Amino acid sequence: QVQLQESGPGLVKPSETLSLICSVSGGSISSDYWSWIRHPPGKGLEWIGHIYSSGATNYNPSLKSRITLSIDTSKNQLSLRLTSVTAADTAVYYCARLVFEGYYFDFWGQGILVTVSS
Amino acid sequence: DIQLTQSPSTLSASVGDRVTITCRASQIVSSWVAWYQQRPGKAPKLLISKAFSLESGVPSRFIGSESGTELTLTISSLQPDDFATYYCQVIGTFGQGTKVEI
Numbered sequence: 001q002v003q004l005q006e007s008g009p010g011l012v013k014p015s016e017t018l019s020l021i022c023s024v025s026g027g028s029i030s031s032d033y034w035s036w037i038r039h040p041p042g043k044g045l046e047w048i049g050h051i052y053s054s055g056a057t058n059y060n061p062s063l064k065s066r067i068t069l070s071i072d073t074s075k076n077q078l079s080l081r082l083t084s085v086t087a088a089d090t091a092v093y094y095c096a097r098l099v100f101e102g103y104y105f106d107f108w109g110q111g112i113l114v115t116v117s118s
Numbered sequence: 119d120i121q122l123t124q125s126p127s128t129l130s131a132s133v134g135d136r137v138t139i140t141c142r143a144s145q146i147v148s149s150w151v152a153w154y155q156q157r158p159g160k161a162p163k164l165l166i167s168k169a170f171s172l173e174s175g176v177p178s179r180f181i182g183s184e185s186g187t188e189l190t191l192t193i194s195s196l197q198p199d200d201f202a203t204y205y206c207q208v209i210g211t212f213g214q215g216t217k218v219e220i
Contacts, residue, residue: 044205044212044213044214044215045154045162045205045207045212045215046212047210047211047212058210060210061119094161094162096161099167102149102150102152102167102168103150103152103208103209103210104152104164104167104168104207105152105154105162105164105207106164106167106173108161108162108163109161110160110161111161
């Protein structure tokens with residue numbers, strides 16, 4: 001059973017960069033697609049982007065200019081960087097495994113709350 | 119980009135009720151539809167993929183269907199565990215969510 005665990009700072013200052021890591025266990029990160037999704041308080045789920053094990057990416061157009069997803073197959077880890085954050089980036093951030101055929105998310109991390117505040 | 123309009127936003131129901139949640143897509147989406155259940159403080163849980171394929175371990179009272187641009191999740195007989203928020207998803211777009219409450 002694949003398990004995912006997000007980690008990183010829970011508080012980021014406005015205009016700074018949010019950086020998160022997702023550690024994957026119970027399976028190899030290779031040959032799979034992986035996604036980041038966020039859930040702002042009181043709002044719905046928002047897809048951030050996906051990355052293949054080769055490093056190929058696809059980003060939400062609304063975040064594209066600020067997002068970088070990367071993958072480290074040697075560590076079985078994914079990373080997310082979101083630059084120039086504002087209060088609107090406050091959310092629970094999830095990593096999830098993406099089943100590309102059908103484009104759905106079958107395994108999710110527990111999520112990490114990131115608050116943007118000075 | 120695909121737009122999804124999910125309704126209702128809130129649904130009041132009782133144990134044993136048949137409940138229907140609808141997502142209307144801005145275009146035909148074939149079978150690129152998934153449904154998730156989310157409980158407070160928890161990650162979403164995949165219920166149905168490819169419009170109507172039930173995930174392993176998910177009770178058969180959850181039924182997904184699709185007709186043109188109308189995507190539907192039906193819970194045939196609501197159980198106490200089912201009070202949660204439900205989301206449809208098509209590729210990189212999620213519906214706004216439906217909270218099922220007593």
